[in-house]
Amino acid sequence: MDFSAAAASFSEHGFVVVRGLFDEAEAEALETHVIGYFAEAVPSRGAESVFYDVEGDASSLKYINHPGHREAEGGGLEGGEAAAYLGNLDEEPRMLALAQALLGLEDGELAPRGERGRGEFFAKAPGVSKPTPPHQDNFYFSWKPASVVTFWLAVDPIDEENGCLRYMSQEIASGKHANGKQGLLPHHASHVKGFSQRLQEFSDADAALMQPQVLRPGDLVAHHGLTIHRADANTSHESAGGARPRRAFGCVYHAAECVVDEEGRANYVRSMSEQGLPGGGYAYELTNITLG
Numbered sequence: 001m002d003f004s005a006a007a008a009s010f011s012e013h014g015f016v017v018v019r020g021l022f023d024e025a026e027a028e029a030l031e032t033h034v035i036g037y038f039a040e041a042v043p044s045r046g047a048e049s050v051f052y053d054v055e056g057d058a059s060s061l062k063y064i065n066h067p068g069h070r071e072a073e074g075g076g077l078e079g080g081e082a083a084a085y086l087g088n089l090d091e092e093p094r095m096l097a098l099a100q101a102l103l104g105l106e107d108g109e110l111a112p113r114g115e116r117g118r119g120e121f122f123a124k125a126p127g128v129s130k131p132t133p134p135h136q137d138n139f140y141f142s143w144k145p146a147s148v149v150t151f152w153l154a155v156d157p158i159d160e161e162n163g164c165l166r167y168m169s170q171e172i173a174s175g176k177h178a179n180g181k182q183g184l185l186p187h188h189a190s191h192v193k194g195f196s197q198r199l200q201e202f203s204d205a206d207a208a209l210m211q212p213q214v215l216r217p218g219d220l221v222a223h224h225g226l227t228i229h230r231a232d233a234n235t236s237h238e239s240a241g242g243a244r245p246r247r248a249f250g251c252v253y254h255a256a257e258c259v260v261d262e263e264g265r266a267n268y269v270r271s272m273s274e275q276g277l278p279g280g281g282y283a284y285e286l287t288n289i290t291l292g
Contacts, residue, residue, distance in 0.1 A: 013171070021098070021219065031247075048065075051064075067087065067249075121247070135187060141252070147225075153220045154221075157244070161238075165212075
């Protein structure tokens, strides 16, 4: 597939929607494997890798870390067809090609799998999910340079009622910086599990500028590590159409040249510790961060 137009839009706005990256049959297969994985593996996974908005309520599933992979350090794929499918999804050739195109990288310049995450599953259950506070992903990742992109592949129809992602385009966001360029803004404690940081300054006027991204199953939205984004709770249960899930598969790619910004990482870890999050917070949240 030719991703040149997507790369141009991504460069201009800081995010882009790729319609129908997975066709209808592939989107149906994605949902089938997600449902299958819930039945095959999720019940046996530990509390450190599966999260719920309401403990003990399986219908309130919020997040799965590295679906398809064993929880033990260095563990390979779990057993079962669904685990094999989800466990290898971040290595799907179109996903890799799109990441390379959006980051403007040549062959071999994208960090290999062993140096990045292995996929994540996100959900917002109707009626019990929480809003995602406005933030920039690279405040958490602390990559330098900030050559990092997050992918979010829709399993369900996703809109403003069930918690779609909302972005501030970099043309608007750049006005929040003294140099007129997009960069990392100050964050502070949010006291939200999985989202311990939020923008220090974010007004109602800023919220009104955020652009909702409506997706169909198989659509993919990608955003840069410096792009400001947030998501509302899933309130579909209050609509005439009734309650609907909001499920998506996510993964993060970065350039092989990226190194950790130690000062930025230290500021992040300090804020986590001050909030009393597990183990000082750093290892917990960086492993289990929910990006949407």
